[in-house]
Amino acid sequence: MRVVDNLAAQIGQTDLLKIKSLSELCGSDIYVKCEHQNPGGSIKDRAALQLITDAMERGELKKGMTVVEGTAGNTGIGLAIVTKALGLNLLVVMPNDQTPEKTRMIELHGAKLKTVNPVPFKDENHFYHTARRLGEENADYWWANQFENTSNMRAHYLHTGPEIWEQTQGKVDMLVSVSGTGGTIGGNSKYLKEKNPDIEVWLADPDGSGSYEFLRTGEYKSNGGSMTEGIGIMRLVENFRQAQIDHAINLPDQDIVTISRYVRDQDGILLGSSSALNVAAAFFAALHRPKGKTIVTFACDLGERSTSKLYNKEYLAGRGLSVEPEPMENLIKRYQGMSDRIVNVN
Numbered sequence: 382m383r384v385v386d387n388l389a390a391q392i393g394q395t396d397l398l399k400i401k402s403l404s405e406l407c408g409s410d411i412y413v414k415c416e417h418q419n420p421g422g423s424i425k426d427r428a429a430l431q432l433i434t435d436a437m438e439r440g441e442l443k444k445g446m447t448v449v450e451g452t453a454g455n456t457g458i459g460l461a462i463v464t465k466a467l468g469l470n471l472l473v474v475m476p477n478d479q480t481p482e483k484t485r486m487i488e489l490h491g492a493k494l495k496t497v498n499p500v501p502f503k504d505e506n507h508f509y510h511t512a513r514r515l516g517e518e519n520a521d522y523w524w525a526n527q528f529e530n531t532s533n534m535r536a537h538y539l540h541t542g543p544e545i546w547e548q549t550q551g552k553v554d555m556l557v558s559v560s561g562t563g564g565t566i567g568g569n570s571k572y573l574k575e576k577n578p579d580i581e582v583w584l585a586d587p588d589g590s591g592s593y594e595f596l597r598t599g600e601y602k603s604n605g606g607s608m609t610e611g612i613g614i615m616r617l618v619e620n621f622r623q624a625q626i627d628h629a630i631n632l633p634d635q636d637i638v639t640i641s642r643y644v645r646d647q648d649g650i651l652l653g654s655s656s657a658l659n660v661a662a663a664f665f666a667a668l669h670r671p672k673g674k675t676i677v678t679f680a681c682d683l684g685e686r687s688t689s690k691l692y693n694k695e696y697l698a699g700r701g702l703s704v705e706p707e708p709m710e711n712l713i714k715r716y717q718g719m720s721d722r723i724v725n726v727n
Contacts, residue, residue: 389466402647408672423682429459431536444468451512453611454483461490537568563621585662651684
């Protein structure tokens with residue numbers, strides 16, 4: 382138990398939780414790092430804190446200035462908490478199709494919010510370019526640039542990775558993670574591979590993202606789309622360059638529905654969409670390795686932030702997804718037959 386001076390100091394030191402139901406089914410121990418325990422409710426709190434503290438130490442950012450950042454939501458919430466705690470202002474630029482659960486939290490924490498239409502990255506009105514432009518046009522603004530600023534991955538190299546190593550007593554065999562900016566998989570894989578090069582690192586990629594195809598062919602291509610927010614990307618960014626990935630798998634949104642319901646009903650664990658993708662991929666990886674492994678992945682944020690999508694019957698039906706989860710015996714059989722879908726990077 383900690384006694385801290387401000388809310389930002391509560392970030393990190395999250396629990397590692399075993400998912401008993403899936404562990405029993407696959408014969409290996411699957412754990413989630415409970416990043417919803419951070420004060421902003423997500424793993425992005427870690428990146429937010431490192432981005433800000435590194436910039437302040439470099440003298441780029443001083444009290445009273447305004448941080449500006451483009452985000453799908455969780456980084457904005459994390460930055461709202463950190464900036465308020467450290468005497469800074471915040472302007473968040475966000476696509477207007479993200480869940481209202483995230484939008485509300487940014488404003489509740491006292492940050493200013495600018496929403497823009499969701500457009501392709503090449504469009505200058507994309508949220509990333511809008512944030513960059515605002516940062517460049519205002520002398521008292523500082524653009525956080527979470528995609529290219531490697532303070533993002535440093536947060537996990539310096540803190541999350543060491544926590545995982547300590548919590549597993551160095552016995553972690555596999556790390557499984559989705560990727561948006563690449564900070565989580567970049568920093569954690571770098572640290573854990575330094576401790577033990579034999580640890581397998583798996584990337585979980587949703588439909589609509591090109592990371593899986595990039596690792597397979599060297600080109601960013603995608604098919605379809607996903608309900609996950611802030612996960613997947615169609616370009617190579619600096620934080621993702623740091624990632625030391627061994628294998629990659631692409632899984633559809635229907636598997637997110639199945640895993641989220643199974644874990645909720647069997648373990649009482651409410652997963653958000655990106656967390657459910659992580660857990661589905663961890664389960665997939667376990668089925669393709671001998672039993673007895675220790676596998677770590679991430680509960681990226683609070684499950685209730687997916688209420689309007691993953692747990693909304695009308696939304697799922699509108700995307701052509703079945704509200705009823707696939708029977709687990711069918712999912713297991715299907716996963717076991719998907720060896721040819723694994724991209725072996727190294």
